Amino acid sequence: MTFIAAPAHLSTADGQFEAQFKARLHWSADTDAAIEQRVADILADVQQRGDAAVLEYTARFDGLTVPDMKALELTQAELKAAFDSIPAAQRTALEAAAKRVRSYHEAQKKASGESWSYRDEDGTLLGQKVTPLDRVGIYVPGGKAAYPSSVLMNAIPAHVAGVGEIIMVVPTPRGEKNALVLAAAYVAGVTRAFTIGGAQAVAALAYGTQSIPAVHKITGPGNAYVAAAKRRVFGTVGIDMIAGPSEILVLADGTTPPDWVAMDLFSQAEHDELAQSILLCPDAAYIAKVQESINRLLPTMPRAEIIAKSLTGRGALIHTRSMEEACEISNRIAPEHLEVSSSDPHRWEPLLKHAGAIFLGAYTSESLGDYCAGPNHVLPTSGTARFSSPLGVYDFQKRSSLIEVSEAGAQVLGPIAATLAYGEGLQAHARAAEMRLK
The missing domain is CATH 3.40.50.1980 (Nitrogenase molybdenum iron protein domain)
Structure with missing residues (x-):
């Protein structure tokens, strides 16, 4: 059986880009x-x-x-x-x-x-x-x-x-x-x-x-x-979190072999028909090469049907005006996995604020992070990387504040607390602080 993967080809120079872009990103976390x-x-x-x-x-x-x-x-x-x-x-x-x-x-x-x-x-x-x-x-x-x-x-x-x-x-x-x-x-x-x-x-x-x-x-x-x-x-x-479908965004400057990028897009698309794989690149000719790689490599994949449905339904190859604009769009997406597939990834990394995990350089495939690089692969999805973090040690700890006020400290803090407590109408709070005043 032949499967065709037809991710949307978008361009930020197109007047319809915003509407097309938002439609492609849409996913609802509502449960039946x-x-x-x-x-x-x-x-x-x-x-x-x-x-x-x-x-x-x-x-x-x-x-x-x-x-x-x-x-x-x-x-x-x-x-x-x-x-x-x-x-x-x-x-x-x-x-x-x-x-x-x-x-x-x-x-x-x-x-x-x-x-x-x-x-x-x-x-x-x-x-x-x-x-x-x-x-x-x-x-x-x-x-x-x-x-x-x-x-x-x-x-x-x-x-x-x-x-x-x-x-x-x-x-x-x-x-x-x-x-x-x-x-x-x-x-x-x-x-x-x-x-x-x-x-x-x-x-x-x-x-x-x-x-x-x-x-x-x-x-x-x-x-x-x-x-x-x-x-x-x-x-x-x-x-930990309510996770949505898996996501990968590849930010490419056109220097990475197109087959590598195509396979990286496949690596998330094979998870689920709702998974999302996006390429952002300022080089239109390179995007065409990646599409050629997708067409050639897809038939070799055991999960070709799932990949094809994922790329066709939610995937996108987006032509940007520049790498700087690509970074801006990446921050809007806040992807789960973000590959900076560039000859100089450290040039672009400071511009990237929102992502579950950032993979720097052509040799850093997202799959290495899934299995053995070291950082956690449980990552925020569906744009939640704007305000949440990967699973970590801190998720299995809790924090208690420690406060030990000295006698001298009580003389400084007491009047402040009493004034604010009276202002809130909480007299017992105020009196508790005042009782410790000399």
């Missing part, structure tokens, strides 16, 4: 009302019936019928056995990726995740105490979408942060367990693992059951039911 209602019912049922509800939904949705929750828990011995069972090359790759991810997040913790304090001139101590969460849950897709890299990216920063217990849930439809996912859990230091998925798994983590302790935060990707469930339990627990 039927899914929302079904998820609400599942959450309420698991909250009320606990293990019994989880077992029932696992049998119904995953085709996995077991007598009790113990049969759905993976032991550390099973995780170790999975690690031992995979080919040596996969074991080596997992360990190498885990080492790099761990090293990056250890540096991140040192830079932004440590407690600090200081004393001002009157001896008052002010500061911040950083402590890890006690228990977190990580959701890992199962079945056709089995991502061991997601295990590493979610569990390792939690481990580095000092989280005491990391509970993984992963669906295993009809009992099919992915050895690489289980091996990744072993390498990443997952504490407990359960073969459950969907909204029922999110509910079990958020509310707790007879067998699964309630966690304080849930991270990890999932389908529409998982996303809807995470949205609904937010507030009872923390969540």
Whole structure:
């Protein structure tokens, strides 16, 4: 079968560009009302019936019928056995990726995740105490979408942060367990693992059951039911984000081999028909070469149908007036993955403000970041990089303010606090401060 990928060819010089550009970017995070209602019912049922509800939904949705929750828990011995069972090359790759991810997040913790304090001139101590969460849950897709890299990216920063217990849930439809996912859990230091998925798994983590302790935060990707469930339990627990379809934006100056850029566009398009791949470039002839590469390489791809639908439905090759304008448009898009495919990427990087991750230079393919470069691959999507950040050590920590006011400090701060408290009509606040005045 022949598949045709026809991404929109746009030009910023075209008077219709703004309308075409906005139409191509549009994506709604709204969930189908039927899914929302079904998820609400599942959450309420698991909250009320606990293990019994989880077992029932696992049998119904995953085709996995077991007598009790113990049969759905993976032991550390099973995780170790999975690690031992995979080919040596996969074991080596997992360990190498885990080492790099761990090293990056250890540096991140040192830079932004440590407690600090200081004393001002009157001896008052002010500061911040950083402590890890006690228990977190990580959701890992199962079945056709089995991502061991997601295990590493979610569990390792939690481990580095000092989280005491990391509970993984992963669906295993009809009992099919992915050895690489289980091996990744072993390498990443997952504490407990359960073969459950969907909204029922999110509910079990958020509310707790007879067998699964309630966690304080849930991270990890999932389908529409998982996303809807995470949205609904937010507030009872923390969540990482509500992720939209995957995205890549390639900012090219025309010096990178066109085949490389075409394949990088494919790398996100193959995820999902709703994924978005965009090229921004001031060289029209180069854009034509990339389109030629797309046409030639697409038939060689096993996921050609998905790639073709993604590029045709949401992809775009945009001719800009300059690299500076390309950077401006990139900031408007705020992409999940941003490749600066240029002979001088550091010239353009200072102009780029909004992106989940920035990949500098022709040799830095986005796929390296997905698996083993070190930084986290859980990134903000759908323009949320304008105000949010990649998953990191800081997501598995909380901060408490430290305040120790000296006697001398109370004489300085007391009148200020009392004046403002009286102004707000809160007399007890004011009197509490005044009682400490000499």
